[in-house]
Amino acid sequence: MPKVLYTAAQGLVQQAGSGFQLDASVGLTNNGFLAGFIPDAASTTSASGAISVATYFTNITVDGTKAFTLANGTAVGQMKKILCSAATNTPAGTLTIASPVSSDLDVIAISAVGDVVELVWNGTAWRILALYNSRLGTVASPTVS
Secondary structure, eight states, X not given: OOEEEEETTTEEEEESSSSEEEOTTTOEEETTEEEOBOOSOEEEEOSSEEEOSXXXXXXXXXXXOEXXXXXXXXXXXXXXXXXXXXXXXXXXXXXXXXXXXXXXGSEEEEOSTTEEEEEEEOSSSEEEEEEEETTTTBSSSSEEO
16 A cells, blocks of 8 residues: 655645655644644753753753743644653743743743643644643642743
């Protein structure tokens, strides 16, 4: 069976290989609902700066107050999960989202070990799906400002 690629510009295109692939700009939607996808990779960072959008899961370890950024996603439905697994200060850091769904939701304060941020890229902005603390079982942290 040949590989079939779907692009917005060309529709279905037959290529060498096998399987079915959607062009990254297309995404899966149905009446406003997104079908998420998870990149098969993880990353860890302890330095301020950009958090990878090429991975689904990012583990941050913080040895002081750090400032992290999240650039635009790469495809509609892309999902991102960030976990703070170690922190020596409170708040441990901030995550500034380059393209949030609302300007009121562009900075997330990560306050404690176990804080989790889950997001989905809708094609133009990151939408926050969940903010919680996996260690404490609370929704009090992280917070959005």
